[in-house]
Amino acid sequence: MNQDHEPEATRRDASDTESSRANRGWWDRNADEYQSEHGAFLGDDRFVWGPEGLDEAEAALLGPVAELKGRRILEIGAGAAQCSRWLAAQGAHPVALDLSHRQLQHALRIADAAPGTPGTSDLVEADAGALPFRDGSFDLACSAYGALPFVADPVQVLREVRRVLRPGGRFVFSVTHPIRWAFPDEPGPEGLSVAASYFDRTPYVEQDGTGRAVYVEHHRTVGDRVRDVVAAGFRLLDLVEPEWPEWNTQEWGGWSPLRGHLIPGTAIFVCEAA
Template identity: 55%
Template structure:
């Protein structure tokens, strides 16, 4: 969940391939990790599992089902808060993230919490694990909306899951693509097409290089992507904004959240593996 826009960038909408997305977003998260953890660490909790800015937790929603005794992989794990929560419930989690600096924060929280979680540097499109290694693969606002080659990422999740395994992930709700990323009233007026899948790109003015990329898929795109890899969608959770929740996180806020969804959580089971 990004919530920053450096002053020295310009915004464009244009195609960006997987290599450029990976380079830009990996470096961006390395730069931003310290600020992110300082700003949001208390909200996330060292051993907490928050699915999105609305604040709903895995304990509230039960998206993953039973985690005790299960092998889990968190893709885009950041500082490992969600995986650490799973370990406190008897699961066997592993984290994976593109940002080395985020993984350094994960090691810090291992020490601070006394609940260590193994984590590796890697990307969602090339998971460094054997076939059928996990019972659960999940992603809480992690890698998926920063990946260009999303078909490969979903295929990789299916490959490392065991039959009947669960794949669950939260992303910015696709309908948000229509609106400016503004937490105030300006963020409630549609200004661009929901069906325009051209990536959002930030360009560093000094170097001229892409410094951040986010990719949009419609709800229908996600259904087809999951079905194409043998997944059956068992739930689509659209968390409502809690009446007493006042936190502003980037474009997420009470002003918008009481009227329109900000987060979508897909829950899918691998019932018909294609590999």
């Protein structure tokens, strides 16, 4: 990328290959800043579903916490594997998968800084669209803002998750709430007015001076997400839209108390392998 110019933000088509290459590079370049800025909120061994701060310890979307012990769980788009470390502390056997090598290095850094505490049994660098695991090898799967917002073919990822889950296994994933795509990504009052069509599914792309994508996000409507889940062989058990809690006073990108009290920022899909 031309270092003399900031990436240009645009809306245009982006293939799965282009999206994967761009986002792997973006997370490798920005993992240090991301963990520095958000690491305290995420914690080293806390399972947070999104910027609202909904915690799996209280939400129990994967099932009763007491029943996680002994379960083999795949975390997709694990980042620094904070969620997997929490799962390990509950007695589960997590595998933390991410596309970004640098993000997984932060997982190792956290583990090295806390010797003797539960860590992750495995860290795997791989693309979520081609999971390197046998069929039916996991009891549960989860993803907190991992992979699905960044892929052009979410059904392929969902089918891969369904493949590696045992029948009846639960997959819970969170993404930016689709309604947010109609609003500017701003935490203040300017982010409260509709600026685009909710039905415009053209990807958001940041590209360098040569037109090469360096970051990509893909928009799906709520209906699209539901149809994707069903097409991949899941049953949708619940759709959770966390409300912004009074204790959370921080801003995180376009998320803020101002917006969070008015419109949803996160959508969490609770699915079961059919």
